[in-house]
Amino acid sequence: MASKPKYPRNLLLINPWITDFAAFDLWSKPLGLLYLTSILRQNGHFVRLIDCMDRNDPLLKASNPKEPKVKRYGIGPYHKEELPKPAPLMNIPRRYSRYGIPEAHFRTHLSEGDKPALVLITSMMTYWYPGVFRAIKLIKTKWPDVTILLGGVYTTLCPTHAKEHSGADFVLPGNDVRPLLERIDDLLGTRSEWVPERFRDFPSPAWDLYPKLDYAVLLTSRGCPSRCTFCASHRLFPGFETRDPEACAQEIVDLYRHRRIRDFAFYDDALLLNAEQHIFPMLDALISRRLPLRLHTPNGLHAKAIMPELAGHMRQAGFRTIRLSFESSDLRRQREMGAKITNEGLAAAVENLKGAGYQGKELEAYVLMGLPGQTLEEVISSVRFVTQCGVKTKLARFSPIPGTREWDRAVEMYGLDPQADPLLHNNSIHPFVSKNLTEADLGKVALWTRWINQELDLGVNGMDGAFVSKGMRETFRKHGRGGDAASSSSRRNF
Ligand code: B12
Ligand code: SF4
Incomplete structure (x- = not known):
């Protein structure tokens, strides 16, 4: 039976994995999610972030004291695990990996919090969608009835693909935050009072979501x-x-x-x-x-x-x-x-x-x-x-x-x-x-x-x-x- 979230305004935000032949943390942060967090907080919501690409993730550090490897200016390589190549890439003679925290750590992070009222997932490069889909699958396995909203660059550039294949309940392409706030209000029965119309009205990104920041x-x-x-x-x-x-x-x-x-x-x-x-x-x-x-x-x-x-x-x-x-x-x-x-x-x-x-x-x-x-x-x-x-x-x-x-x-x-x-x-x-x-x-x-x-x-x-x-x-x-x-x-x- 579907269980109700304990706190009706708790939102879980996810920055999913990169899946690629190569990836490197060249000052890479999910800025879109950090902006959305500040806007959601202004409207009375509580936000928790799981950033699969955070090289300072505490579980990653606990499992391997050599992580993270930091090069100058805070950049560095990601932890990676080789994956079987997806069918369309089968003929490419290079290794294909999932970059970011191990899947087991992701599951642990999911269990650390209460069931959220909604999950919001971002996406970046169009060809990184397998990491997005995997995160959606794992969330749906844990909480089959939780509503998942998907947005970000991949969603905006390939909306039809995302709608047909991602498994998200709602796919919201574009940069305008108004449709997102309307959808959240609709789903949670809330009323967003603070709706920035232009980018210059956005509050500062929610950097406090990261206890350690390079x-x-x-x-x-x-x-x-x-x-x-x-x-x-x-x-x-x-x-x-x-x-x-x-x-x-x-x-x-x-x-x-x-x-x-x-x-x-x-x-x-x-x-x-x-x-x-x-x-x-x-x-x-x-x-x-x-x-x-x-x-x-x-x-x-x-x-x-x-x-x-x-x-x-x-x-x-x-x-x-x-x-x-x-x-x-x-x-x-x-x-x-x-x-x-x-x-x-x-x-x-x-x-x-x-x-x-x-x-x-x-x-x-x-x-x-x-x-x-x-x-x-x-x-x-x-x-x-x-x-x-x-x-x-x-x-x-x-x-x-x-x-x-x-x-x-x-x-x-x-x-x-x-x-x-x-x-x-x-x-x-x-x-x-x-x-x-x-x-x-x-x-x-x-x-x-x-x-x-x-x-x-x-x-x-x-x-x-x-x-x-x-x-x-x-x-x-x-x-x-x-x-x-x-x-x-x-x-x-x-
Ligand atoms: C910064 C950036 C980078 C950075 C790293 C970014 C990162 N985080 O990993 C660097 C410089 C490393 C980089 C590299 C590359 N990049 Co780049 N990059 C960008 C750039 C300029 C900005 C992205 C960004 O963060 N925007 C700011 C945030 C605030 O916007 P946002 O994430 O879109 O979020 C908003 C909405 O999408 C929405 N939203 C976000 N999440 C969610 C979630 C939900 C639920 C909802 C409802 C809404 C929502 O709300 C936010 C607020 O409005 C984009 C172009 C662009 N204008 O977006 C290109 C872009 C994404 N990159 C692109 C390319 C081509 C590349 C490279 C391949 C370039 C190259 N040939 O080498 C490399 C590859 C990187 C790799 N393999 O590692 C392409 C996309 C290609 C593709 N097929 O997807 C873009 C679109 C640029 C272009 N030329 O057209 N990139
Ligand atoms: S259109 Fe603008 S952002 Fe894109 S490559 Fe040309 S100058 Fe750069």
């Missing part, structure tokens, strides 16, 4: 007005909205003062947009506090916004990890992808950052590999261009996302099924369906890029001709080509 993450704006052909930002938030810059700075200051957090990662899609009204006042507020902060941008920055004054502010405020969005040095592709950057724009941003005191080896630019129609030469030319600018390359593998132009191209060029299982959006597998780039090609490029990056660490720029390692020479002999006009120019001649 870093925090931040969203100071939502959306992006650009339409890069590979990006789903417009599907997640079709507009652009900024928060009050002073409030953003205060969020950082409070976490530093009360939790001694020094490392902060920005999740913004367009952090540097409207710089005069947004990032400048925010950084002014931080600089005036003189705190020993380390700020990180794992999500690429709009390089063309980085003028000398902004670069100086970034340096003073404590930006440490700076990743610039570049993607490709191919001029035609840059235009086709949305023209957010040019080769000259990247070079100028780098010069401005160096002028502010950064060394090239402290900076990274993203190069995408595996885009439909992309050749090996294009990837190599792009890495060469980035190196000529004197900064490190961060290779990123293309993930085809429904509703983007590159998805349509992948459907057209590679015969990708428009209804393809979201597992096939995985950024690790695209080379296996690409006709231009093989996994072996990408492996070589990755190795070669690692050499070049290591050389930059040693203060040597192979692309200046000062020093070219034997392995690099070999790779060039096989694949090297002048590339487009800009990529063959010296970094002093832009």
